Amino acid sequence: MAHGHKSNEKVVFVGDSRVRKKTKTGPSVPPDYSSYPGKSEAFIPNFLLKEWMVGVVVLVGFLVLTISEAAPLGYPADPTNAAFIPMPDWYFLFLYQFLKLQYVSKDYVVLGTVGVPGIAFGALLLAPFLDTGKERRFYRRPITSLLMIMALVSCFWLTKQSWDHYQHELEITNTIPEHILREEKAEEAAKKAAESGGGGEAAEVEVPLVDKDDPAVELTKKAQCVACHGADLKGNESSGIPSFHGIGDEYSKEDLVDIVTNGKNNMPPFKDKLTAEEIDQLATWLAKQKKPE
Amino acid sequence: MSNHEHKDNSHRSAMKSGMSRRQFLSYTLGGAGAFMAAGMSLPMIRFAVDPILKKKAGGTWIKVVEASKITNEPQEFKFKIHQVDGWYVSDPELTAWISKDDQGNAFALSPICKHLGCTIAWNTEKNNEYVCPCHNAHYTKDGKNLVVAPKPLDEYDLKIENDWVYLGPVKANTRVV
Amino acid sequence: MLKGVYNWIDERLDITPMWRDVADHEVPEHVNPAHHFSAFVYCFGGLTFFITVIQILSGMFLTMYFVPDIINAYKSVDYLQHKVAFGGIVRGMHHWGASLVIVMMFLHTLRVFFTGSYKAPREMNWVVGMLIFFIMLGLGFTGYLLPWDNKAYFATKVGIQIAESVPYIGTYIKELMQGGEIVGAETLTRFFAIHVFFLPGALLALLAAHFFMIRKQGISGPL
Numbered sequence: 001m002a003h004g005h006k007s008n009e010k011v012v013f014v015g016d017s018r019v020r021k022k023t024k025t026g027p028s029v030p031p032d033y034s035s036y037p038g039k040s041e042a043f044i045p046n047f048l049l050k051e052w053m054v055g056v057v058v059l060v061g062f063l064v065l066t067i068s069e070a071a072p073l074g075y076p077a078d079p080t081n082a083a084f085i086p087m088p089d090w091y092f093l094f095l096y097q098f099l100k101l102q103y104v105s106k107d108y109v110v111l112g113t114v115g116v117p118g119i120a121f122g123a124l125l126l127a128p129f130l131d132t133g134k135e136r137r138f139y140r141r142p143i144t145s146l147l148m149i150m151a152l153v154s155c156f157w158l159t160k161q162s163w164d165h166y167q168h169e170l171e172i173t174n175t176i177p178e179h180i181l182r183e184e185k186a187e188e189a190a191k192k193a194a195e196s197g198g199g200g201e202a203a204e205v206e207v208p209l210v211d212k213d214d215p216a217v218e219l220t221k222k223a224q225c226v227a228c229h230g231a232d233l234k235g236n237e238s239s240g241i242p243s244f245h246g247i248g249d250e251y252s253k254e255d256l257v258d259i260v261t262n263g264k265n266n267m268p269p270f271k272d273k274l275t276a277e278e279i280d281q282l283a284t285w286l287a288k289q290k291k292p293e
Numbered sequence: 294m295s296n297h298e299h300k301d302n303s304h305r306s307a308m309k310s311g312m313s314r315r316q317f318l319s320y321t322l323g324g325a326g327a328f329m330a331a332g333m334s335l336p337m338i339r340f341a342v343d344p345i346l347k348k349k350a351g352g353t354w355i356k357v358v359e360a361s362k363i364t365n366e367p368q369e370f371k372f373k374i375h376q377v378d379g380w381y382v383s384d385p386e387l388t389a390w391i392s393k394d395d396q397g398n399a400f401a402l403s404p405i406c407k408h409l410g411c412t413i414a415w416n417t418e419k420n421n422e423y424v425c426p427c428h429n430a431h432y433t434k435d436g437k438n439l440v441v442a443p444k445p446l447d448e449y450d451l452k453i454e455n456d457w458v459y460l461g462p463v464k465a466n467t468r469v470v
Numbered sequence: 471m472l473k474g475v476y477n478w479i480d481e482r483l484d485i486t487p488m489w490r491d492v493a494d495h496e497v498p499e500h501v502n503p504a505h506h507f508s509a510f511v512y513c514f515g516g517l518t519f520f521i522t523v524i525q526i527l528s529g530m531f532l533t534m535y536f537v538p539d540i541i542n543a544y545k546s547v548d549y550l551q552h553k554v555a556f557g558g559i560v561r562g563m564h565h566w567g568a569s570l571v572i573v574m575m576f577l578h579t580l581r582v583f584f585t586g587s588y589k590a591p592r593e594m595n596w597v598v599g600m601l602i603f604f605i606m607l608g609l610g611f612t613g614y615l616l617p618w619d620n621k622a623y624f625a626t627k628v629g630i631q632i633a634e635s636v637p638y639i640g641t642y643i644k645e646l647m648q649g650g651e652i653v654g655a656e657t658l659t660r661f662f663a664i665h666v667f668f669l670p671g672a673l674l675a676l677l678a679a680h681f682f683m684i685r686k687q688g689i690s691g692p693l
Binding site: 341342344345347349376378379380381411412 | 540541624628642645646648649650651652654655656
């Protein structure tokens with residue numbers, strides 16, 4: 001191999017390393033942009049300073065956002081929660097909504113999940129090889145620009161549709177998104193703790209059912225309470241279905257009679273399914289469900 | 294072999310015998326590299342894809358509800374199954390919508406929407422249909438897909454013994470042709 | 471003193487040319503927001519990198535408390551957000567930063583697209599940039615599951631169901647992503663590994679390639 005030096009070229013290394021010893025030449029000058037119009041300037045510190053000014057503004061806005069808006073956290077995942085309305089993160093909404101369209105769902109779902117997105121993202125990935133003209137100005141290459149603008153408009157439109165549909169679903173099912181519900185509950189609890197003074201971090205204790213053998217327990221099965229409130233009658237906090245355990249602390253017997261008779265929020269009225277005596281019996285038992293002192 | 298004569302040749306004159314010393318070394322290097330890459334990654338890849346290759350356990354019958362409780366109107370029933378999820382063994386609750394058809398035969402539908410896997414519910418829009426909150430898929434009482442969803446709702450195997458309803462593994466819907 | 475240390479290192483490793491190359495290269499006027507305010511559109515790439523650095527750092531710190539296990543994941547997130555000092559802010563940075571990265575990257579992509587900067591000889595850099603885009607979306611998808619709340623669980627289920635509708639290999643993709651037959655314990659550890667090791671590893675390699683190519687080719691000329 002011919003990697004010996006020519007004898008007249010004197011390269012001096014540092015010790016026995018391959019690092020060249022400094023010569024007296026000045027700093028290396030990279031090629032400038034003298035062919036471009038206007039004044040160019042060095043990257044560090046001149047230009048970077050301007051970019052960091054923009055960075056500072058963005059960071060301040062970002063920190064204000066993180067401090068003012070807590071990251072959402074709902075309730076622990078419960079695979080049996082039938083009432084939960086799933087929503088992907090906002091930047092997937094356009095794809096999520098797209099899959100609801102008639103010709104990409106049902107028998108054509110493959111077209112929706114693989115076909116159209118595959119072509120769209122494939123075209124985006126290979127854009128330089130599809131749009132090979134020399135022209136760079138967007139208004140001089142109308143087809144490319146128009147395709148992109150149409151794609152953008154449909155993405156925005158689909159995202160908005162998806163969000164509106166979600167809001168609509170929340171409304172007709174009378175649901176509050178979990179992370180909001182959870183924050184409200186936490187605030188209430190904090191307020192209560194502050195009022196009662198001390199205690200503060202009262203650990204959540206399992207409240208046992210009072211009078212488990214009461215004949216009213218049979219009524220909860222007969223009236224299909226268990227269908228929503230669960231076989232253990234603990235409800236489903238994340239769906240806004242209250243637990244029966246300790247419910248006597250929250251409602252009086254009169255309230256309970258009213259709720260069972262006429263319904264509340266998502267709960268249907270039971271006046272046709274149960275007799276007045278049965279409702280009374282049930283409410284009496286429910287009103288006894290208090291936390292042990 | 295022919296390697297022998299290469300020894301004496303400088304690489305400039307080696308072309309005639311088919312493989313130069315340099316080529317031979319490059320191939321050997323490539324081979325050794327491929328062996329090292331495969332030796333390293335094969336165990337890892339087998340490790341990563343294990344879930345696909347594991348044998349699936351067969352289902353068992355779970356006692357769910359008394360047969361007399363089943364009505365023509367679909368009702369939601371929860372039942373516990375024994376589930377082994379890797380290292381995590383649990384007895385989660387599953388949900389089935391059980392109702393009787395006109396002949397009085399009970400059947401149980403899975404609440405997983407066949408469109409994209411959300412959870413459906415009966416009659417939430419007061420039209421005697423199963424409705425999915427995600428993409429507005431609708432199903433009849435038999436689980437027949439009306440809009441959006443590509444397939445009818447899955448069905449649980451169901452048997453009635455001693456006046457109790459037992460549910461088995463999920464299968465494709467048999468009620469809708 | 472510092473200069474002495476620098477000279478000592480420089481003599482042995484000859485590092486001056488490396489950073490001088492980065493520091494001294496000239497930046498043309500048409501991308502300089504100090505000269506033309508409209509040139510701020512050229513900042514989106516740098517801002518994307520800035521937010522990415524925030525994401526990597528906040529993510530590293532979050533793993534000090536987070537446990538990728540279905541029993542404890544939710545509890546650990548709840549704890550780090552509500553009980554640890556500044557936990558709300560650090561998790562907030564990671565959560566909102568994820569959205570901001572997507573926004574910035576989106577704007578950066580649009581800038582490159584509408585200025586035609588992806589054209590020859592910069593085709594490869596565009597392709598690498600798109601791969602970075604997909605990796606970021608993958609990070610978003612895998613990261614969404616980690617708090618293990620209902621939103622995370624059900625969104626992931628829907629996402630996996632979408633992957634399952636791919637013909638022929640759909641079921642395998644699904645089981646490979648889930649690490650089993652259901653979205654559960656093994657899905658969470660899998661997503662955690664992908665979110666924390668695999669995708670960031672690929673991301674760093676692609677970012678290095680992206681920056682190397684920018685430095686090598688220089689910025690695209692004025693329109």
